[in-house]
Amino acid sequence: MKYISITKKYSMKTWLSIIFLVMFILSTVWILNFHNIFFKKDFIIAAVVMGNEYEVISKDMLAGIELCLDHMNRNGGINGRNITLDIYNDKGDRRTSVKVAMEIAKKNKALLVLGHYFSSTSLAAGKVYLKERIPAITGSATSENVTNQNEWYFSVLPNNKFQGEFIASYIYSSLNHKSCSVIYDTDEYGQSLFNSFESKANILGMDIKNVWHFDSKSSRFNYQLTKIINELRAIPDSGIIFLATHSREGAKIVSLLKFPGSKYQIMGADAFSTNSFINEVLNFPQEKTRTGYYSENIYSVSPFLADFTNEHNSHFVSDFLQKYRSPPTWVSACYYDATLMALKSMQNLDGSEKINNARMIIQKNLKGHYNLESSIKGVCGSLFFDKNRNVNYPLKVTYIKNQIPIPNYSQYFIQHKPMNDERAFDKILNNELKTSGNIVMNQTKIVFAGIHVNEIKNIDIFNGQYAMDFFIWFRFQGEFDDSKIVFLNALNPVPINQPFAEYKDGDIVTRVYNLKGQFKSEFDLTNCPFEKHGLSIQFRHQHLTLDQITYISDYVSESFVNKLLNINKLKAIRIPSEWKVSQTDFYNGIISYESSFGIPVKYHLKRPVVYSTGNAIVNIERSDNSYAIKMLASGLLLFLFLLVVCLSPLKYVSIFVYALISIMIVSGLFLIKSHLFFEYQYITFVQYIYHSLFAATIFGLLSCLLILFYFPSSKRKNQILIVSRISIFIIIFSVLTYSYFTLFFIRNMNKKMIHTHQYLNETNTQNQTNG
């Protein structure tokens, strides 16, 4: 027996051992086989920013990068893998940038590098990336040399060569200057800007009257500048002055050259559209005490302006505002684009590739974006690389007003397959089409627009209709056929005839109309009787598409118009007494249609036709609670009645039943009679109240009948009756709680998203006021 027992014991042990061994083997196999699923490593990309004095720029860079990464990671990453950012600091210094690049190469984890900010640091680090075959994308370095000899370096903003040519074209064709003078820095940035500017000016036949240059690193820098300014002032007509300089030197030249009333027109490169330039100018007391003393009306170019909304960047702007509570700078936008390009080029990776192979795939994919068709629609423009891995898209031209870069009246849009037009070459020669680098552009007119609503009446909340009396104004340069404006949500065409007022400042025209019309909006009655409504006016041009005309919210001349029209913005808009205006807003947007361009055979080849729109929204809400009381009073009475009935002694069963029946009928009748119930796809708050009463009474009646039928003499009958009566109230509260969450809570969340445009405008207005 002993032997047997020992055997049994051993047997048990053996069995356990076998089981554990099998489990161990299985788990090992499982881990080995499925580690990819459960232990997926993140994709790593490196971002090289700058600390110390460039911290502001670094924040901008990171803001753009992180926004894009967050979006990608939130949506499941790339093939189920998240993307992690490895941040490095090159301090804006060449030597450090090389060290950083070597560190990235040594770690050998990052699939690609985003950065560096400066051309100098990018050039230095680029040699390492070329040697180590690491793809790098800069969203800020504009020297052509960064990418020219380095097939692993890509740039997502137009380089200096493009910029110089672009500025020359713009000065000649849009600012209509046939002569100019140039002051340039002899460093790489200034030199390359000048070279390309000069060659384009020669092609266009623009006369470069004077050229001065300086060396900002020279000890004689100040002397050089003074000499240049003296010579410049001695010339009677210098033409427009192009400053191919960095922001610090540019600010200094401007401060030496400009004074209120001076006639010098100045255009700078992208350095002038950074906050850095304004900060440099603000160092001068004159600019501090008098806004725009130096900076007013200086033209510059920028890869990005938040004012330009299109189908590709509107989400970026709204997301950025929501996340960082400030509008994006062009640095953020360009680095968002750089990250977007990086992520798109990583789409094919599944993480199993060796890092060198993965980098090669990324590089090849990046090269795969080589024309408009294969481009990535970035927030700054269509991103595709030329043979030197630079992107070319039209820059935005701004002028400074109250220390803020404002879009100029004409901007350029890239033309798709321009040579399909037989006259294209003629147009190029005649400057009807602009060229810069390899791209051909046409000119779009910028019209600043605003709406001030005077009166709202005849608000029909059930049909979403209302009548409005409003001022609409357009500020534009040259000619603009404002009679072709169509109001998209007007019930009947709103004729635009005689302007109410017109003001001219040179060739800048501000034209104001006083219009009246009946409009329609989709009213949201889900919160009825506590709802708020946005009464909108939306317009676009009848024929001119986004590439021909773009509306921009005119917060610059709003105060001017208000003053001229004697509009008191703070004064309430005339509106029926039961409503009050909670907020007004104007923003620009886009509207897109599918069209076969009137060619029936091309019906299946419809393409989107995009128009720029102007949108005014007046948010109204009920001025007091009388309407709500009116709407809810009967429900409240029924509720009180139900409460009383439920508290009645249990022996009055018949009274209880009759009372429930009457409440059920009344609430049922309300629901049936409710027009809202039939007209909308959703249930309003007031309906929820009657729904809850109706459902509760039905439940009460059914439970009462069941109890009486099944437990006619049970001792527990009374207890069950009490429970059922309590359940009636639980049902009511459940339905109402549900309605609260669906109607108020979630909708309020969404509303935040909707109002980002308003926030943008508010911020802009605020900036203006601060200025």
Next chain:
Amino acid sequence: MEIKKGCLLFLILRNNTMIFIYRITIVIVILFHFSCDIIHTTYHDRESYFAQSTDDLQIAIVSSSNMKNDFLIGVNLAIDRLNSYRVLGKKLCPIYYDDEGDIAKGLKIAKKLEKNHKILAVIGHNKSEVAVAASITYEKEGIIFISPGATKPDLLQNQYKYVFSNTPSSEQMVCRILEYVRKKQLKRIALVFDINNEMSQIANYFKAQSEQYDCHVVISKSYISWSTHFKDIISDIKNVKNVDALFLCGKLPEAGIFIKQARKMLFDKPILSTNYLNSFEFFQIAEDSASNVIVPTYFDPVQSSERNRAFVKLFKNKNGNIPDELAASGYDAVNLLAHAIEESGSFIPGEVASALHFIKNYNGACGNFSINKKGGISEKLIFLKKSDTDMFTYIERELLGRVNIFETIKDFTLRIPIADKIYSIDPRLISDMLSIEIVEQLFLGLTDFNPETYKPVPELAKSWTVNADYTQYTFFLRNDVVWTDNTKVTAHDVKWTILANLNTETQPSPHLSSLFIVKNAKLFNEGKLKDSSHVGLNVINDYQITFQLEKPASYFPSIAGLLVFRPLPMKLIEKYPDTWTRPEKIISNGSYKLAAWKEDLVMILRKNDLYFDASNVSIPEIRYLYVADERLGLEMYHAGEVDILGGNYLQLPTDQIYDLSMNPKYQNQYYKKDDHCVYAFAFNTINYPLDNVWVRKAINAAIDRNRIIQYILDGKQKVANNFTPQLKSCFKGQGAFNPGKAKKYLAKAGFPNGSGFPEITIAFNRSKRHENIARGVKSCLKYYLNIHAKILSLEWEKYLQGITTDNNWHLIRYGICADYLDPNNFLNELFHPDIKDNICRWSNNEFIQLLSAVDTTMNFNKRMHYYCLAEKVLCHKVCAIAPIYFQSSHYLINPRVTNWYHMPLGGQHIRNWSLKP
């Protein structure tokens, strides 16, 4: 129990003897009936069954499991395909048998089948002996029998009605081997054969036929089927001197062992054999010795036949491998049967068999063939395979078969789309680059160009000598160059051609002026010299010719390779002066010969086996496909239907070049190559107002070449500030475009701001690209000079005519590529004011003097200096021409084309390219 008893009593007589006898008789009759097979199906039963039955068709498939092949797969593929749409409304229902390659088993199956009157046909018995044995039964019983594998002539010798074989007989295959022997000039053949009946027959046939194929059997040896030691036979053969090849007539494994031993005994001559060796088993037996063995086969998976391709594709999709020959012939056998049923419109075996006998030019998976009266096949191509150590590869497959212009064998054919029709391939008459490309493949020049240095290298001439002052060249011709009619190409041909080209009575060659370097050639051409013997050509002997030149020309070897110097078949041209280039008549001597030419569709060249370096020509066939539309051409390239786009062939669409050059997908397919070509507009210097030099200068300075190139040509060419590409360096930093100067020049000419300037005409030969460029020039003239111009599009012939004779244009497109790399080619031959085709109609003494100075100068630097000065006179001083850009060729090359390189002087060396399988 009662009933059982009664049953027993039925057989046991009790009382009634008569009843007993009666019953016994019934039993005997019954037994007799069954023992004598009285219900045996007769021929007539089968016929009447198929005449009335509505049942599906039953066919027997007899495979041989001892032979490893894909026969059944092929058969089933055909049955599946046919059943998808049915044969005259009936399905084919196969019944499968296996004869294991054994005669007894085969006969047993045949016996079984003859009893089944529902069997219409038998397909199989692929072993000859089995097929022969079984065929008697099938013939007797009226069952159609098709053997897809039996090659023994005995099967068909009786001319049975119902017996067929859809494979060539062993005799037909022997003939193919003999053709190969003749072609390779294998004169002395050793014959070794298995003594068995079939092999002896083949050997005898080989021996009997050998005389007809220019060879003879020098030794004949036999062995017994089960032999394993062949050393004696091999040593006997080795002892015979000058044996060129061995024909081995045997089966496996003996033949394999024989080859193994022969190779081990260092017998290295080619071994020819029968298709019995066409098997993997051969390699298992012969192992490393299985090399240089040539066997015939009746199936090639790569043929131009539509059915062949469809079958191979279907088979490959289903099984993943290439079908073998039995799969193909099995597939064909079933289809052949179905075809005969459909042709006869009947299911009756007799009628179907009759229809089978009348099938002609049947297009099957194995290729085209007809059924002969014996029931075998004829007009069937037989292919050859050559063994390497581990596999057979097809040889000479490309040169077989008739040319079918509608069917291309991708694997053998280089497919080149061309933009325009080929008007002529007469080297004397052509001037367009495309025709030059084709002539390069057809006719040899005395010299050619080295693809790397562009220096002249020998071609028809194997060498040359020159005298001290570069005025007399002697060329020594190769003696192994023959025309395609196998006659020798001699120095007399060269002389005859040159004199014929100088003949005033014939249509003058566009390149005639190149001949004027030969002494007295010009005088002879102008009729001032009647005696051709005074022309500087002296034929020393058949392979030696001397050229006496008018002036020293160190570049003459380059000129000697030009079209007008290339020898042409004089007898043919004399006989058919106008039609000698037609495919049915033409005789050529180049690496390719003309095989077919349908002007609006295709031109097909095939490798010239008689070309002196034919062994190094890799691509068997070239097809020039007339596509015309560049976009369509690009689509075809994307679809893999053409191999090369660009260059002098169909060009890449201009607006696509940038994308193609940038798209990483094409990074190993897109090539940009510099040419020695220039694109320009020639001025008509005698037409008002362009007769004024200031007007010409103004126009020249107003053409914005940079922007034309950037926006019209997508930035893919180089700005030309002068005309001659070799003289670019003389104009460094001198931009021709200068709008400011252009306005001044025009004012000097008396047309300030274009006022009073008449409308001028810009002409070009019809092409979208030329039109766009002409429009660009027109726009420039309007924008910078306020000059109105109209554009004039001309057909090629009119353009050629108008360029030298008409005066209805002021500017005309003038694109020229260098024939050789000396400025003489451009400046002297194109612009010398004394030439007949003086496009600019200009004359300038300074220019003439400078060119004369060149002729008298031997110093290279001095010559170049004079050329530079002459070029400046042409482009600046007199401004007779407005250069636009120096051309680069853009190519898309299918990666399957290997060893490709670009010849910037035109005349691509396709002979050196190859195709990846």
